[in-house]
Amino acid sequence: MHYDVIIIGAGMSGLAAGIRLAYFDRRVCIVEKHYAFGGLNSYYRIDGREYDVGLHAVTNYAPPERRSAPLAKLLRQLRLTREDFALCEQRFSEIRFPDCRLRFSNDIALLKEEVAERFPGDADNFLRLVSEIEAYDDTRLDRTYQAARPILRERLDDPMLIEMLLCPIMFYGSAEEHDMDFTQFVTMFKSLYLEGFARPREGVRRIIKAIVKKFRANGGEIRMRTGVDALQVCGERVVGVTLESGETLTSDVVISSAGYVETMRLCGDGAWQSETEEIGRISYVESIAVLDKTPAELGHDATIVFFNDAQRFNYARPDELVDLTSGIVCCPNNYTGHEELSEGVFRLTWLANHERWMGLDEEAYATQKRACLQRFFECGRRFLPDLKQHVVCTDMFTPRTIHRYTGHLNGAVYGSPHKRKDGRTPLANLFICGTDQGFLGIIGAMLSGITIANLHILSKS
Amino acid sequence: MVDQQVKDIILGIISVVAPDADLSDVKSDVKLRDQLEMDSMDFLDIVMELRKRYKLEVPKEDYPKLATLDGCVEYLGPKLEAMAAV
Numbered sequence: 001m002h003y004d005v006i007i008i009g010a011g012m013s014g015l016a017a018g019i020r021l022a023y024f025d026r027r028v029c030i031v032e033k034h035y036a037f038g039g040l041n042s043y044y045r046i047d048g049r050e051y052d053v054g055l056h057a058v059t060n061y062a063p064p065e066r067r068s069a070p071l072a073k074l075l076r077q078l079r080l081t082r083e084d085f086a087l088c089e090q091r092f093s094e095i096r097f098p099d100c101r102l103r104f105s106n107d108i109a110l111l112k113e114e115v116a117e118r119f120p121g122d123a124d125n126f127l128r129l130v131s132e133i134e135a136y137d138d139t140r141l142d143r144t145y146q147a148a149r150p151i152l153r154e155r156l157d158d159p160m161l162i163e164m165l166l167c168p169i170m171f172y173g174s175a176e177e178h179d180m181d182f183t184q185f186v187t188m189f190k191s192l193y194l195e196g197f198a199r200p201r202e203g204v205r206r207i208i209k210a211i212v213k214k215f216r217a218n219g220g221e222i223r224m225r226t227g228v229d230a231l232q233v234c235g236e237r238v239v240g241v242t243l244e245s246g247e248t249l250t251s252d253v254v255i256s257s258a259g260y261v262e263t264m265r266l267c268g269d270g271a272w273q274s275e276t277e278e279i280g281r282i283s284y285v286e287s288i289a290v291l292d293k294t295p296a297e298l299g300h301d302a303t304i305v306f307f308n309d310a311q312r313f314n315y316a317r318p319d320e321l322v323d324l325t326s327g328i329v330c331c332p333n334n335y336t337g338h339e340e341l342s343e344g345v346f347r348l349t350w351l352a353n354h355e356r357w358m359g360l361d362e363e364a365y366a367t368q369k370r371a372c373l374q375r376f377f378e379c380g381r382r383f384l385p386d387l388k389q390h391v392v393c394t395d396m397f398t399p400r401t402i403h404r405y406t407g408h409l410n411g412a413v414y415g416s417p418h419k420r421k422d423g424r425t426p427l428a429n430l431f432i433c434g435t436d437q438g439f440l441g442i443i444g445a446m447l448s449g450i451t452i453a454n455l456h457i458l459s460k461s
Numbered sequence: 462m463v464d465q466q467v468k469d470i471i472l473g474i475i476s477v478v479a480p481d482a483d484l485s486d487v488k489s490d491v492k493l494r495d496q497l498e499m500d501s502m503d504f505l506d507i508v509m510e511l512r513k514r515y516k517l518e519v520p521k522e523d524y525p526k527l528a529t530l531d532g533c534v535e536y537l538g539p540k541l542e543a544m545a546a547v
C-alpha cells in the first residue's frame with residue numbers, strides 16, 4: 001500500500017496530525033503498536049471500573065473568550081467544538097512545602113494574592129515576572145536553550161518561592177532533571193498558572209474518542225496492533241515502513257510520535273543513531289485508590305496537591321525505586337461538575353527509577369509493588385487521615401508499564417531532554433511530533449501534531 | 462463572479478476555520494486578521510480550504526493579497542471565475 005503520509009503512533013499527537021492531514025485530503029495511515037488508542041494518556045478497564053492511565057489534569061484550560069489560547073487554537077484546527085472535550089474546571093490546587101502553602105486556581109489572581117501574603121518581599125517581583133511571561137512569545141520554534149533557575153534567581157529574591165513555583169511545572173513537564181529550559185518554563189507556567197486545569201467528566205476517553213472519531217470521519221485509516229519494526233531508508237530519505245508482521249507500507253512522508261531516539265533506532269544499521277544521553281530519565285510510579293466516599297467527604301477539597309518535604313525541590317531520577325520526599329496527589333472528584341461520580345478516586349504519583357524497576361524479576365516486581373502500596377497508604381494519610389478504611393480497590397503503574405505500553409525508552413514520561421522544535425530529523429522526509437518535538441501534555445501533544453503537519457506537509461503545495 | 466459571491470465564499474470558509482469569530486459586521490477594507498483576531502494558523506487554514514474546495518493554489522508570496530475581503534475579491538474573483546468557466 002502507498003500513502004501520502006504514514007504516522008507512527010495513535011497517541012494524542014499522531015491522531016491530531018492525522019486529523020489535519022486527512023481533512024485536507026491526504027491519504028494517511030496511522031499505525032499503532034498497542035491495542036488501545038492514546039499512548040501515554042490512555043484508559044483501561046479492570047473489574048468493570050474505568051481508569052485513566054495518567055490523567056491528572058488537562059492543562060492549558062482556557063475559557064471560550066480566550067481565542068488565542070492553545071486550547072482554542074487546537075479546537076479550531078481540528079474542527080472540534082468545546083463540547084467534544086466537555087472540560088470541567090478545577091476547584092483549586094496547592095503547592096505544599098515545609099511550613100508554606102500556596103494555593104492557585106484557573107484565575108491567576110489567587111496565586112498573586114497567595115504569593116503577596118507568604119512572600120511579601122517578592123510580591124512586586126512576582127507581578128513583574130508574570131507580566132514578563134505573559135509577553136514572552138514561547139511559540140517561536142527558533143529559541144536556544146537558557147537555564148530557567150539562574151533567570152528566576154535574577155527575578156525573585158526568596159529561593160523557596162522559586163522552588164515552589166518550579167515544583168508543579170517540573171512535575172508536569174520537564175524532561176530535564178534539576179533545571180529546565182526557560183522557554184519551556186514559560187510554556188508550562190502559562191499552561192498551569194495563567195491558563196489552568198480541567199478534566200472531562202468521563203476522563204481522558206472523552207478526548208480520545210472525539211479525536212479518533214474525527215480522524216475516521218475525515219477518511220483516515222488506523223491500524224491497531226501494528227507495530228513498526230523498521231523504517232526503510234534509501235539514501236537520505238525514508239521510503240516506507242516494515243511492520244512487525246513483515247508487511248511493508250510505503251509513503252512519501254513519515255511522521256513519528258514514538259520519540260526521537262526510538263524513531264532513529266528504527267532506521268537500522270546505526271548510521272542515524274544518536275547519543276544515549278538524549279534519552280529522558282524522568283519516570284513515575286502512580287498508585288490509585290478507589291474509595292467508598294469522595295475525598296471531599298473525607299475532608300480533602302483540593303483538586304491537585306504538589307508536595308515537597310524539603311526546602312529545595314530535587315527533581316531527578318531517584319537512586320531508590322521511588323522518591324518519597326515529593327509527589328503529586330490528584331482527586332478527580334474535586335473538579336467542578338464531577339459531583340455525580342459514583343466513587344471517590346485518590347491518585348498519588350512519585351518520581352521513580354526506571355532501571356531499578358526494570359531490573360526486578362517477576363516475583364520481586366510483585367513484592368515491590370505491594371511495598372509501594374503500603375507506602376502509598378502511609379503517605380496518603382497526610383491528605384486523607386482515614387484513607388485506608390475507605391479503600392474499595394487499588395491499582396498501580398510503574399515505569400515498566402509506561403515502557404511496555406508506549407515503547408518510550410527508560411519509561412520516560414516527558415521524552416528526551418533535547419527537544420526538536422521544528423520536528424526535523426537527519427532524513428529529509430521523516431519528522432518527529434509529540435513528546436520529543438517539545439509541546440507537552442495532552443493539549444501540547446495535539447498542538448505538536450498539528451504544527452508538524454502544517455509546517456512540513458500542508459503548507460507545501 | 463459577483464463581488465458578494467467571493468466575499469460569501471471567504472466568510473463561509475472563515476465560519477469553518479474560526480467558528481468562534483463574530484462575522485456579523487466584517488469590514489471589507491480592514492485586515493481580516495485584525496478585526497477577527499485570527500492568527501497565522503487560521504490564515505493558513507483559509508488558504509488550505511480554498512485548495513480543498515476549489516482546487517485553487519495560492520502561492521506564499523500572494524498571501525498578503527488575501528489580507529482584506531476587498532483584496533480577496535480582487536485576487537480570487539478572476540481565478541474563481543476562470544475555474545467556473547471550465
Ligand SMILES: Cc1cc2nc3c(=O)[nH]c(=O)nc-3n(C[C@H](O)[C@H](O)[C@H](O)COP(=O)(O)OP(=O)(O)OC[C@H]3O[C@@H](n4cnc5c(N)ncnc54)[C@H](O)[C@@H]3O)c2cc1C
Nearest residue numbers: 009011012013033039040041054056057228434435441442
Ligand atoms: C503517567 C502519565 C501521566 C500524565 N498525566 C498527564 C496529565 O495529567 N495531563 C497532561 O496534559 N498530560 C499528562 N501526561 C503527558 C501526556 O500524556 C503526554 O504528553 C502525551 O500523551 C504525549 O503524546 P504523544 O502523542 O507525544 O506520545 P505517546 O502518547 O507516547 O504516543 C506514541 C504512540 O506511538 C506508539 N508507538 C511507539 N513505537 C511504535 C512503533 N514502533 N510502532 C507503532 N507504534 C508505536 C505508542 O504505542 C504510542 O501509542 C501524562 C503522561 C503519563 C505517562
